[in-house]
Amino acid sequence: MNDELKKDTSGKAGDWGCGKKRLTALNLTAMILISLAIIFGLNYLASQYYKRIDCTFARTYSLSDKTKTILKNLNEPVTVYTIFFNHEVIPKLKDLMEEYKSYSSKIVIEELSEANPVLTQKKLKFLSEDLKIDISSIGLESLRGGETPGFMIFVYTNRNKVVNLKDSYTPKYSGGWMPQETGVEIFRGEELITGAILNLIQGKQTMIYFTEGHQEPDINKSDGNGIAYVNDLLKRENIVIQKVDLMKTEKVPDDCAVLIMAGPGQPVKPHEIRLLNDYLSAGRKMMVLVDPLTETNLENFLKEWGVALDNNVVVDLVNCIQLSLSDSQVTVKSKDITVPAITDYGARQHPITKKMDERITTYFVVSRSMEPVKSAGPDLEIVEIARSSPESWGEIDLKSALENNSAPVFDKNKEKQGPLLLGLAVTKKIKSELSDGQADPGSKNETRLVVLGDSDMIKNIYLNPNSQQYLGTNDIFLNSVRWLAHQEQLISIEPKKPEDTKVDLNVGKRALVLMLVSLVFLPLFGVIAGISIWLMRRK
Amino acid sequence: MNILNLTKRELLAYFLSPLAYVVMTAFLFFSGIFFYSNVTGFKDTSAIRWQLDIIGFISLFALPLITMRLLAEEKKSGTIEMLMTAPVTETAIIISKFLGALIFYLFLIAPTIIYVILLLIWGNLDIGSLLAGYLGLILLVGVFIAIGLFISSFTESQLLAAIVTWVILIIWYIIGGLAGELSNALVSFLNAGVGWLFGSFDAWSSKLTAFFEYIGFFKHLEPFSKGLIDTRGVVFYLSLVVFFLFLTIRVVESKRWK
Incomplete structure (x- = not known):
């Protein structure tokens, strides 16, 4: 019986030991599985709710x-x-x-x-x-x-x-x-x-009307002289573009958020001027791009709104577009003095230009200068948005210089010395009945007008992503439209220009230092440290 | 004996080991080659960003040589028994070993600061971005060490521990690097195998790719090396470190039971 009891007891003890091992193994497996589940859960939550801290x-x-x-x-x-x-x-x-x-x-x-x-x-x-x-x-x-x-x-x-x-x-x-x-x-x-x-x-889409009937560049034409790219650019801004012939209408359409007169090549008729005046007086928005050497009849109309156009062509012998003509053997560098390179945006005082700094160059292609008319009225706020360099001037007789095949020369008695204004933004607060809620909700109770002294700059040949003139023109044109259409929030998003992080290895003996430090001294440091420890241990 | 003392003991063992200096020399030599070619190639201070990625990659090969001795050596020399009978917990032993290896790694990469100094003198270097990059690297290396420590707890052979750690780290690296290919292969396999029963698995492809990318080591290092501290990466690396340390503690504990 004792033997039986012993056998029985030892048997139970064996079972218990085996069970304990099994229990431990089970416990371990369960812990591993639970911790795996926790890790998956934690990472899943982290992937759904995460933050990124920008340390740059x-x-x-x-x-x-x-x-x-x-x-x-x-x-x-x-x-x-x-x-x-x-x-x-x-x-x-x-x-x-x-x-x-x-x-x-x-x-x-x-x-x-x-x-x-x-x-x-x-x-x-x-x-x-x-x-x-x-x-x-x-x-x-x-x-x-x-x-x-x-x-x-x-x-x-x-x-x-x-x-x-x-x-x-x-x-x-x-x-x-x-x-x-x-x-x-x-x-x-x-x-x-x-x-x-x-x-x-x-x-809601914004409606923009382009005037027609004065030989303006066509918004649907894709060749170099058309402005189809402007059309594309505005469409991407959720803007619908229409044409309007002011001679065939009695008023600018009611749904027009911004009226653009881009490069009229013929005089604007008095009837149209009247419509434009009525339109602006009602607190609406307009952009005028007006070229030199062209009779447009817009001078008096614009003067009333605070902008006096000069009869000149802005030339700049120093800050102008650089052209590089090259084939496989020779490269000829030349410059076009009638295309001044603008990097001065009137101290960036205006929403249109506040994000444009001297790194952004705008090329005005054969342009005219303008002046603010201070006497136009105290309620007009006129802000400079583009200014040529001090080396530029307003050439009043470019034609004869070109005919004589000679470079134009600055005549200080007749011509204006730079910096010259190439773009102005005008704001006029509208009071009276327009503030009682009856006015067009898009008007925000103020007239806005942007005048640029050139229209060629927005032609497809210059304003397209493959052109070096693209950047500044794109900014100044698009930002003007955004400001006029009360979409300033889009202007305030600053484009990011990569920091200059270049390293010039040709300065001094940088290349040699780099080679010695990275390939010789640092690995040698490991060798010397190792030998030192080995020697220390031997002692 | 607390964690601090144990960590000091580990560090001392590292600094007295000749292998550590062999690893350091090789590490600095290879990282130097890449730094030289990056800077002469890019001619840009952003070379340091690629350098951190490369240091991470070199660490994948160097770390198993550092971690292989952590527990395997103690077992072989019999000192593990002494440690187990000492008044310290397994957790304290494992954490101090982990910290010892991590601090030694920091000594290992410390000379690379000279790369930073050179670029700081010669160009416009974004220090904020660089610090984020180093943080990411340390987190990544923490995972490598935790895995190496875990493998080292199974064997007395240091070489075996190193080889198994390499194999695991490389396979893990491949999973992240070839996420697209892996998911396509898996989808094709599923389509061929059980596609007739469950329908096409094509829709799973992008989710599987995202999953494999997510569990890869280096995907999470990208934001750090760009200058972003991404909480996903922090959670991913830290959770892996905790998980492998936990497993190692269990393995060491199980030895005590035996």
Whole structure:
């Protein structure tokens, strides 16, 4: 019995030991599984609710206050479908989209990766059929990397907007007669993306009318003399463009947010002048681009609104466009003195130019100067938006200089010395009955007028992303339209220009120092430290 | 004996080990080659950003040589028994070993500060961005050390510990680097295998890619090297460190039970 008891007891003890081991193993497995689940859960939560702290000095990845305000006020989600090709600007755009996403949970990003064409085709079908996006009209199917960095399609409630990422940056160009794009000069992603979101949430489209009937450049023409690119540019801002012949109407259309008279080549008729005066007097907005050497009849009309046009052509022997003509053997550098390079934006006092600094150059192509008319009225506020350099002057007889094939010479008795004004912005507060709520809600009770001394600058040949004249002209024209249309919030988003981080290794013996430090001294430091310790231990 | 004393003991062991100086020399030599070619190639202070990525990559190969001895050596020499009988917890032992290796790594990369000084003198260097980059690197290396320590707890052979750690780190690296290819391969495999039953798995492709990218080591280093402190990366790296340290403590504890 004792033996039996012993056997039984030992048997129980064995079972207990084995059970304890099993229990320990089970316990360990459970702990590992639980900790794995916690880690997955924690990382899932972290991936959904995250923050990114921008440590760069230039705040390269931080969103502007304007963008943050717009994102905070989003009521519905904005889904952004992205199509990215291989381009230098894409990583910047991806970073920026991450920033939008991390700031607002209302931003949803769906990447239509080109790495998986089956999915892309499927999504494209979804975009065209479900979202009713006219893919063929923007060439989304045919365009591939090289022509554009890609597209973003913004969808908000039942509205959508397609954005070509070509507009997300200003390219850096190589020199030469046929400049090649070599990189990103200025990154404008935030301006583009916030603009697209703003356009979508605003819903209502802005109407802009271009006058016709005075040989103005055609807004639909794609050749060098047309201004179809302006048309494209404004369409992307959610602006609808119309033409108006003032001779065939009794008033400027009521839905006109901004009236643009771009480069009239013939005199404007008195009837039209009357309509323009009535229009501006009602607290509406207008932009006039007026060339020299052209009879436009606009002088008196503009003088009443505070802008006196000069009869000259602004020339600048020093600060003007540099042209580099080259073939495989020779490079000829030349300059066109009738295309002054403007980097002075009137101390950036005006919303149009407050984000434009001396790094941005605007080329006025054969332009005339102007002066503010102080006597026009105390209620007129006139601000300079573009100024030529002190080396420039207003040439009043360019024609004879060209005929004699000689360079024009400054005549201090007859001609104005620079700096000369090439652009003015006028504001006039409207009082009386317009403030009682009866006025056009878009007028905001003030007249706004922008006058630029040149219209050629917005022609396709100059204002296109492949032209070196693009950047400044794009800024000054688009910002003027935004200011006139009361869309100043888009101007306040500053484009990001990369900091200069170049290292010149040709200075002194930097290359040698670099080689010695990185390839010799540092590895040698490890060797010496090791030998020292070995010697110390031996002692 | 508290964590501080144990950490000092670990550090002393490192500094007296000749292998540590071999690793340091090789590390500084390879990182020097890349720094030289980056700066002469880019001619830009942003070269330091790529340099931090490269240091992270070199660390993937160098760290197993540092972590392999952490527990394997103690086991082989029998000192682990002494430690286990000492009035210290397993947690204190493991944390001090982890800290010892991490602090030694900081000594290892400390000479690379001279790269920063050179670029600071020669060009316009963004220090804020650089500090974020170093933070990311330290977090990444923390994961490498935690994994190396975990592997080292299984064996007495230092070489085996190093090889297994390399294999794990490299496979993990490949998972993140080839996320797209892996997800496509997996989707194709699923489509061919059980596609007839569950339908097409194509829609999973982008989600799987995002998942593989997310669990990869280096995806989370990108924001740091650009100058962004991303909470996702911080949580990812720290959670992995805690997880592997926890596992190591359990492994060491289980030895006590035996």
